[in-house]
Amino acid sequence: MKCLAIDDEPLALAQLSGYISRVPFLSLLKSCHDAFEAMETLAEVDVDLIFVDINMPDLNGLDFVRSLVVKPLIVFTTAYSEYAVESFKVDAVDYLLKPFEFQDLLKAADKARKQHEYRLLEQGYGEGASQINGSLFVKSECRVVRIDIAEIKYIEGMSEYVRIFVEGEERPVVTLMSLHKLEERLPAQQFMRVHRSYIVNLHKITEISRLRIIFDKNTYIPVGENYKERFTEYIEKLM
Structure with a gap:
């Protein structure tokens, strides 16, 4: 400040x-x-x-x-x-x-x-969320929660809510907003929509198997048919 x-x-x-x-x-x-x-x-x-x-x-x-x-x-x-x-x-x-x-x-x-x-x-920095100096501020349970964008693993959309999964945190941060609106607040070079219900942090991906993104042994994110081409192009550029 x-x-x-x-x-x-x-x-x-x-x-x-x-x-x-x-x-x-x-x-x-x-x-x-x-x-x-x-x-x-x-x-x-x-x-x-x-x-x-x-x-x-x-x-x-x-x-x-x-x-x-x-x-x-x-x-x-x-x-x-x-x-x-x-x-x-x-x-x-x-x-x-x-x-x-x-x-x-x-x-x-x-x-x-x-x-x-x-x-x-x-002041209108986003519908329920704002991105400032590498941090994401979201309203959650009557509080404003600050999240380090670099530590976000993936985000799951659930109708009118999203669940933000952060590395090192057992429970996701839940906030009232659409996945599309949150996608607009995130840096496009780091985050990608891979499914109608998921946005992933490309820097956190550890493995890909049969168009499933693996973050750890218990977390598998599917790549949707409509997002497969773009995601595949991104992976091929890295190889």
């Missing part, structure tokens, strides 16, 4: 920036000394998350957030607890009361990460 840090106090900004740099899923684009510097940055780049102090001169953090037409996720940082109610009125993800520790920021960042994942799904 791309983020900004904003604080008019140099020491506080340095600490905040240092904490952010330790969070593996955050990328700090810039450390800003006031809201106006942040506005200049926002005019040039897209930002997912902003950590911003509230009590700043000229334009405080609350008014800065209210002024934004497109609002990234917000985490407020402040030494004044009386701002808590106002901060949540502008839909802040969290509120960190100074002085706070790295673990406090990490918890707030994790809340923001989860909301960011929901936003991506809700």
